[in-house]
Amino acid sequence: MVLVVHDPERGDLRELLDFELDLAFGSDENAFELTCAEGLAPAEGQVVFVDGSEYGGIVDETSYDAGRDATGTVTCKGRTWHGVLAGKRLLPDEGSARLSVDGKAGEVLASLIGRMGLSGLFSAAADDAAVSYTFERFCDGYSGLKAMAEANGRKVAMRRRGGKVELSLPPVVDYASKVDSDLLDFTLTSVHRCVNHLVCAGTGELEDRAVVHFYADSAGNVSHTQSLFGVDEIAALYDYSNADEEKLEEEGRKKLQEYQTQGSVEVEAHDDIDVDVGDVISARDNAHGRTVTATVAKKIVKVSRGVATYSYEVGSETTTKTSSSGNAESSGGGHAYLAGKGLSLDGYTFSAEVDAVALAAVESKADEARKAVGDLAAGTVGDVAAAYPVTVQKADRRVTVGVECAGAGDANAWFA
Known part of the structure; x- marks a missing residue:
């Protein structure tokens, strides 16, 4: 595997053959770390990529050792293409509550790329398939694209081609018939019951608070009708304090759907398989007759001396929890801080x-x-006035005041 160093102004500069690359993208991170010889390292603001692949990004910082212990190498860190998208926000048009798209996949992607101001780096692959979606308010670009793709049975793919990163929305690939213990080392977790009753609490106080109940059946279908009772019922609270009933209807349903799962798989792949975030893989344990299917949520790529290894995180950790204690989530607005002068x-x-x-x-x-x-x-003492005869004596830092009161003897006080 060869890594290309690219400068936005001067174009491709050189190729790296000897380097260490650790790159992760998908559900989190969306960042990379590159170590190579000092004289060949890219500078901040330059781009590195494996041509024709999804692997690449922008260098944001560099570090190196100096002095007697200098290694002669430079470590570069930055955002992957996914991280660049995650650093943008898909904002609705002025006067609109949500951003909605509807049209051909290629044209929709092109419009979103332009909206994020990334037309200089990204392009959209031609695709006449119809897609439509309404984004969450203020969602980041990468999460928004993934959600749109998932809602339309697709995944977000990107490849460096023709001087840009080409975005596309190809259909999800199901590797159920291709992935088994010969290609994967996996840990399989089977879940009999997950959260199936979600109490959604919104605006208001006490008996006036907006409350909506959602239930899931044994097949994972979500509705307002309860079908699991007794020990089979697992309830959780979705605390969304600034949501009205309409908002709870929308968000509560989605939240409970996220909890529905038959299990999870932790996967480490051998060199024979290379799948994308959003693809579906299955792990089969023939000894116990168990099969669990999950979606690839995160991909980790490590390259050493030109050889790449892949590992994957699949499913969502929250969907495998069966505990009914605590809250499903707490949502609310943040406090606005106003900075003063300076x-x-x-x-x-x-x-x-x-x-x-x-x-x-x-x-x-x-x-x-x-x-x-x-x-x-300095012991400055002002004038002293009293209704009875007063004597004042000063010694160093001590001032003694004597008051002659009729019938009461002398009363002394001092002030230091």
Whole structure:
């Protein structure tokens, strides 16, 4: 496997033959790490890719060792093509609640690429198949494309071709007849009962709170009708505090559907198989007569000295849990922070800058405080007035006040 180093302004620069690449994409990460010789390493902002494949991305940072222990290698980290898409948001048009698409797959992809401002990097493969979808509000580009593909029985594929990354929506491939213990090392988990009753709680307080119940039957079909009772019923709470009943109807159904599963598979593939995120694989255990089918959620590719190995994560961890305790999910709006003068918020970090005017004000306050302390240290005493005869004596930092009260003797007090 050969890795190409590409500069957006100058084009393809060179090919790397000796390198270490660790790349992961799908349900999370969507990032890569590349280690190669210092003189051949790409710079920040340059692109690396395996031509004709899905493997590649943009270098965001580089690091190297200096001094006596220098290795002569550079480690580059960055976003895969998937990570670039995940860094964008599919926003609805002004005045619209949701972004909806409907049309030929190739034209829909092209319009979404343009909407995200990525026409310089991505292109859309021609495809006349009809697709339609309404996106979640403010979803990221990669998650949105995957959801659209899944809703239309397809998957998101990308290949570096003709100077761009070509996006397409090919049909999902079912590898059930191709994948067995000869090609996979797998751990199979079979689930008899998963969450099948979802209590969806929305806006309001106490008895006025919006509540919707969803149920799943033994086949995983979701409705408002309960068919599993007693020990077969497993309930969970979906706490969506800012959703009305209409929103709960939509989101609650989808949430319970996510919980429906017959099991999970942890897979490590041998070199003989290379599948895409979104494809379906099955693991068969002939000794016990068990078969579990799952969708590839994440793909991990490691390349060392030109040889690639693949591993996969399939299904969703949350769908295999059978515990009925706790919440299914808690959703709600975040708090808005308003930065004052000299303050900025980057991600989750606040930074502050103090300008000359603000610094001068602080210095003035400090001078006033120093003067007040100096006056006290000098033992400054003002006039003392009283209704009875008073005597005042000062020794070092102590001031003694004597008051002659009729019939009460002398009363003394001191101030330091």
